[in-house]
Amino acid sequence: MIEEYLGLFGVDIAIKKLRPGAEFALYNTTFTQWDCPNGTEPPTWDEINEQIQQDIASINTTEEVL
DSSP: OGGGGTTOOSHHHHHHHHSTTOEEEEETTEEEEEEOTTOOOOOOHHHHHHHHHHHHHHHHHHHHHO
16 A cells, blocks of 8 residues: 555655554644544654655655666
C-alpha cells in the first residue's frame, strides 16, 4: 500500500506513511477525527514534518539519478 505514495509528499501522505490504515480528518493542524485500527495515537507535527522532509529528499535523490 505504501508503494502507491512513492514520489508524493504532503501532510496527508506523511500521516498515511506514519500510521498505515488510520483514518483521520484535520482542521488546520488539529486532528478532528482519528481512528487507527492499530490503536495508535496521531503522529506529532514534528514526526509529520520529518516524514515530509524525508519524502522530499527521496524525490530529489531519485531525480538526480535519472
